[in-house]
Amino acid sequence: MKIRVPKIIKKLFSPGRKLYTLILSKVSKSIRMELVLVFGICLLASILVGSIVSDSFQGRNARIDYTTGVRRISEQASYIANTLREGKVSVNDKEKVQQTLQHSIQSENFKVLISDLDGKVLYKSANSNETQIDIYSTIKNAMETVRDSEYGNNSAVYRNKEYVSFYPVNFTDARGYLIVSGMPQGEIVYDKNNNNLPGTVAILVTFLSSFYFITNKKMKYIEVVSKGLLEISKGNLDYRIKKYGNDELASLANNINFMAEELKNKIESERKSERAKSELITNVSHDLRTPLTSIKGYLSLIKDKKYSQDSQLEQYVNIAYSKSEKLEVLINDLFEYTKIANNGVSLEKQNIALNGLLEQLIDELVPISEENNVSIFKEFVEEKVIVSVDPNKTMRVFENLLMNAIRYSLKPGKVKVVLYKEEQFALVKVQNNCDNITEEDLEKIFDRFYRVEKSRSTDTGGSGLGLAIAKNIVELQGGEIDVNYNNGYISFNIKFKL
Template sequence: MKTKFFSSIRWKMILMFLLSIGLTIFTVFILLMIAEHSYNAASFIGGVLRLLSKTVGAVFIIIVTGIMLFIFYFFLFTRGSIKYIEEISRALGEISEGNLHITIPIRTRDELGELAENINEMAEKLDRSIQDERNAERTKNELITSVSHDLRTPLTSIIGYLELISDDKYDDEIRLRHYVDIVYQKSKRLKSLIDDLFELTTLSYGGVKLKCQDINIGQLLEQLAEEFVPILNDAHMEYRLHLPDEKVIIYADPDMLVRVFENLISNAVRYGREGKYIDIHMKKRENKAITDIINYGDPISPSELQHIFDRFYRVEQSRSRETGGTGLGLAIAKNIVELHGGSIRAYTKMNSTIFEVELFIKS
């Protein structure tokens, strides 16, 4: 807010100064008229005035009276601005003590009003910064807790079975191979978790540079769906692909987008086995390519949908640590889509769960 001169406090001070002088001169003139009448009168006031005139002089009396009147009028005119300054000062004191929710009312359009507005903005930004810092700290602590738990579980199993092998606590070679296979599977899960965690950390803190190029998103989805046929067959499922007749070209990193849709399709297979089908719909809406990955398993509750893109969040927590993924796939997908300037969301409709990805079409 840039203050105009005639709305500024400088102009107000000049105006108050001039008004104070004007009213002082006018009041002194009135007082002189009254004093002259009283001076000639045979009264107590007249006697006092004659005495003062002889002792200190009439000019001195006029000057002192004028100064006192000027101070009175100037204080009277500036009282509102002084109170506003005191109000701002009190608010700053509360802010310095940590009360960042205080708001100073904007009472004027001068520099004081501008100062109050700037202080309000400063307090709001500072409060938001502190909240962001607290959220980041909480997220970091939650991440450390989740990582510790998810790393400890397979690692504990690996150590346990290796101790059995080291202590020769197995009956025959078949049992030994069984233990080795368990260790191998747990090691693969541990590696998968570490890889996903590294990828998510890299994406979250700007360590990835996109290698964008023109992509026919319909063709990319078609190729991905075909690659998932063996996995779908094992799950006794099929995919249904619905694409527009025209080509839809986006400018994106193909490897990153493959990672997004692989995660979404894998998630649909994992939690939609009962539905038998996975539908992949892509349509064009204005300047966006919208892709829906739909599965028909048990619908996800609204409370779980709110957290489905959070790190390490898994639907059906009790069994998904064993049967599900690392809990990072959807968080990775969200980060990648947002790096491309797009958006991703999940919602339910009837007996279906829909993951919707919006990406901008190349203009």
């Protein structure tokens, strides 16, 4: 059966619950607060256990205490003296004095005497027979018993068998002494034998053990963090420390994991850069050596006069010259890419219409496209698309993309150039039909010296830097460029802010 808690009770406990939640949240995020709380809990627990142990080990000594009995005799004497004084009784008023005495001691077995200043007994209780007392001895005995009682030495009272209370009495017409004596009644009292050593030991043991067990989990986690840091320092950058809680240790573990991830990425980046440098050297060596070998070979034939007629000489010269031109293009592309990649190019931005720039470039490339049996189609918006770019550098971007499309289109083929607006951006798509391209090739297509055609023949491809140069120029001007392949068509997409 579910018990419903009244709303008023929920409201009363709501502030306390919120405070508890707030404190718990603060404590869980701070090791300092956790230690303070643990210390407080351990201290309270040790004090509680220590008090229980102290009570268990404390002995009890029985003794007879006469303090209460002595006090009753003294109080009785004080009462009689005050009654006689306040009643303004005459020393000769025997009936009233005797009545006061009998009334005061009717329930007690005390002896009461009233004497004059010389010790002659004037009045006495029924259980007294004295007619004369020694004032000096009486006062002395009374003083000794009072002193012993005040210092807790009740053995003296027990030894004398009675207690004497001495009081001066003032009558209306005389002075005297009141002596009340009797056997004080004793009561059994149990005194504790204080032994603090067991309690102290219990407090110390409880505090240390509870503090150890409560903080044991946290200390183990510190060991886990330390072990993880040692493992990462050995070079195992894939190792990750598990995160527990939200305090500073959890934050430390998270930072160590982040550090390991960053180190891993940096090392992988450096390795990738080294591989890229190695590939760059290999590719540059190959692309430079191929035309250079041809030039050297034909010049060697000319030098050794290994030609039969002038037409063959002219053919050798033309081939060598053609190869030198390709070598020059490769060197220029390499030089330009290096400048752009190292931000060594200054931009001269202008507001230009992409429509006009693309139309001019397409018209210039018509002869080359016809020579390669490729048709170029345009699909532009009617309004002008104005962007702020460097005209020459942007022209180089689209020239590289269009030449790449013409070179790698299936023959006969077609290239489609699309220009439109989308929100605050101008978008250009250069599309052409081509052979199937794998996802791996698509991811590397902007890499320097990368060619989808693996033979690296200069007869079927360019320098391998055109797309890399185009990507760097676009990004240098704050634009974006990407590529996708779908159903036999590859599309390069360029975005510039209007």
